[in-house]
Amino acid sequence: MPARVVATFSRLGLAAAGAALAVAALSGSSLAQSATAAAPVATAADTAMVAKGRDLFANYGCSSCHTLADAGATGHVGPSFDGDANLTHDFVVDRVSNGQGSMPAFGGQMSSEEIEAVATYVTSVAKKP
Ligand code: HEC
Numbered sequence: 222m223p224a225r226v227v228a229t230f231s232r233l234g235l236a237a238a239g240a241a242l243a244v245a246a247l248s249g250s251s252l253a254q255s256a257t258a259a260a261p262v263a264t265a266a267d268t269a270m271v272a273k274g275r276d277l278f279a280n281y282g283c284s285s286c287h288t289l290a291d292a293g294a295t296g297h298v299g300p301s302f303d304g305d306a307n308l309t310h311d312f313v314v315d316r317v318s319n320g321q322g323s324m325p326a327f328g329g330q331m332s333s334e335e336i337e338a339v340a341t342y343v344t345s346v347a348k349k350p
Contacts (some may be wrong), residue, residue, distance in 0.1 A: 267341065274342020277335050281327060291346035299324055303348035313340035 275292060278284065284294035288301035302308060316338050320326030327336065 237261060239256045267345075270338050271345055273335075274338040274340070275346075277331070277339045278342055281339070282338070286324075289343065290338065303345055305347060305349045306350040308344050308347055310340050313343050326331050 222308065242294070262272040278289070278292050278294070283289075284292055284296055286298035287294050288303060290303055301308075314336055316324060317339060318326065318328040318333075320328075331339070
């Protein structure tokens with residue numbers, strides 16, 4: 222087997238082990254319970270991503286232009302995210318990366334991991350329309 226394939230398999234193995242650990246960490250009691258309690262944020266990795274996104278949202282000044290109750294943000298320069306029907310993960314990634322009108326592009330300042338995290342955060346905490 223070529224080395225690259227072996228490396229991919231071992232990485233997948235590590236990821237599976239990580240997911241199993243995350244599920245175990247979520248609940249001391251039963252797996253079934255942790256699955257219900259954790260929805261819509263499914264794994265510990267997602268929880269960490271949301272927490273990271275919450276920090277980024279504050280640090281990059283999203284709060285000064287947007288309203289988002291979870292972040293305590295009450296900006297009115299751009300649309301409110303609470304009740305925003307446009308919000309899909311890919312849409313947020315695109316707007317944050319490329320900007321639009323007076324929305325600045327953050328693609329040059331934020332890494333793609335950071336943009337992913339902020340998009341995960343916004344889409345999971347915004348009040349649904
Ligand atoms: C200087 C003010 C400003 C800052 C800072 C800012 N935005 Fe915006 N944002 C806007 C404006 C204005 C729009 C509307 C742009 C348009 O559609 O013309 C917008 C639009 C958006 C949209 C699309 C919303 C929709 O329904 O069309 C998303 C998503 C978004 N911003 C996310 C963010 C995130 C995440 C941050 C922080 C990384 C951020 N913005 C920082 C002003 C800002």
